[in-house]
Amino acid sequence: MSSHLGMLLVLLLAIISVQADNSSNSYQFVREYKGATFFDDWDFYGSWDNLTVGDAFWVDSQTAWNRSLVSVNSFGNAVIRTDTGHVDWNIKRDAVRITSHASYDLGSLLLIDVYHIPWGCATWGAIWTMGPDWPNGGEIDIIEGINKQPYNQIALHTVPGCTRDPNAWFYAEPGEGDCSAPAGCIIKQTDTPSQPSYGDAFAAAGGGVWAVQFDIQGIYMWYWPRWRAPTELDNPPEFGLDISGWGQPVAAFPGTTCDMASVFAPQKIVIDTTFCGNWAGLPQVYAQTCAGQETTDGKPATGSCYVDNVIGPGSPRFDNAYWELGHIRAYTTGTNEPRATSEPTATSVPTATSGPTATSGHTATSGPVASAPNTTDGPTAVVVKHDPSPTSTSADIIWQPSAGGGIHLRPIPSHLLSIGIVVLFWITMT
Incomplete structure (x- = not known):
């Protein structure tokens, strides 16, 4: 009998040891944005793009639903579209920007399953995160x-003092190294025919999955085309995730050259699409990435992002300017401890000092205005999108890992519990 009890003790210890996880490698499930409830916990911006001087008007929730700019398709995927109707001169094209109610602190991990990314001339789409008081709270550009x-661009934006460690190993092409520079510290994903990360090739390949580890030791990102995604990503989210076998990340920003706790506040998730603005619409950038582009009516290109694309018919020009998302999952290393914070009001939203004004809704009083040339690899400081939604009314929920770090215990998954019950039954019957 004592041997049986010993075997039982060994079994229980084995099950517990499987569940004991290192705080930087194993994560517990927090929440999932998916399917019919995907859009339940987001704020819609409800104003013009005064952040990038883009030629978009980000509609409110009611308008987005009424005009099918947001929907859930027959596959259960969330779809976020842009307007494809006719736009007259001096008018902005309607699009969507949403910001999550919840914020995610150091110790979090995000999993983003994407089937389609907005692409095409004049289109500028991004999935990114932001702190409550940019730039003090930092920004993480995940998909942009x-x-x-022809590639996805990853970047961090912080206050001075944070840089990308030049000795960090990752599978991508490094760009600017100073995270406080206008473009941020950049990593360009290196695409191959079998592993595209943006554009029509990405959509044709069935999309892919990004994972973002937001940790005090650094910020790390992985990307897999759908056919290469780890099998554990198909498990029910309640099983949690162990990232120890994920291998080399596509982007690495280790804490060796950046104090993550001092430059990053809890982050909200933002999904948006704008047009032109002071990155996609910069003359030299537009010329390089839309060479030979005709206007919407087939006339020779003028070189103006707004004139050649935004005005006139939106189809087929913006037929590919949409997001299709399988899900976004959030995980944490420890016990979730939500705490409410006050939501900034619309009065804190800055207005752009140049470019189109918002005095008449969708209409820009002076038409599109080209900003000064940008000599960096990406956005200028104005480009970095940093404001809460002016239509937000909800309190923040900040998901934090439990204090202390170290080893945490997860609930035992049902398959391991079943094994334990079977073995226990066998022991008691012998």
């Missing part, structure tokens, strides 16, 4: 691309 750019 413009025009017909």
Whole structure:
């Protein structure tokens, strides 16, 4: 009998040891944005793009639903579209920007399953995160691309003192190294025919999955085309994730040259699409990424992003300017401890000092205005999108790992519990 009890003890210890996880490698499930409830916990911006001087008007929730700019398709995927109707001169084209109610602190991991990314001339789409008081709270650009750019661009934006460690190993092409520079510290994903990360090739390949580890030791990102995604990503989210076998990340920003705790506040998730603006619409950038582009009516190109694309018919020009998302999942290393914070009001939203004004809704009083040339690899400081939604009314929920770090215990998954019950039954019957 004592041997049986010993075997039982060994079994229980084995099950517990499987569940004991290192705080930087194993994550517990927090929440999922998916399917019919995908859009339940987001704020819609409800104003013009006064952040990038883009030629978009980000509609409110009611308008987005009424005009099918947001929907859930027959596959259960969330779809976020842009307007494809006719736009007259001096008018902005309607699009969507949403910001999550919840914020995610150091110790979090995000999993983003994407089937389609907005692409095409004049299009600028991004999935990114922001702190409550940019730039003091930092920004993480996870998925971002413009025009017909052939790759995804990853970046961090912080206050001075944070840089990308030049000795960090990752599978991508490094760009600017100073995270406080106008473009941020950049990593350009290196695309191959079998592993595209942006544009029509990405959509044709069935999309892919990004994972973002937001940790005090650094910020790390992985990307897999759908056919290469780890099998554990198909498990029910309640099983959690162990990232120890994920291998080399596509982007690495280790804490060796950046104090993550001092430059990054809890982050909200933002999904948006704008047009032109002071990255996609910069003359030299537009010329490089939309060479030979005709206007919407087939006339020779003028070189103006707004004139050649935004005005006139939106189809087929913007037929590919949409997001299709399988899900976004959030995980944490420890016990979730939500705490409410006050939501900034619309009065804190800055207005752009140049470019189109918002005095008449969608209409820009002076038409599109080209900003000064940008000599960096990406956006200028104005480009970095940093404001809460002016239509937000909800309190923040900040998901934090439990204090202390170290080893945490997860609930035992049902398959391991079943094994334990079977073995226990066998022991008691012998």
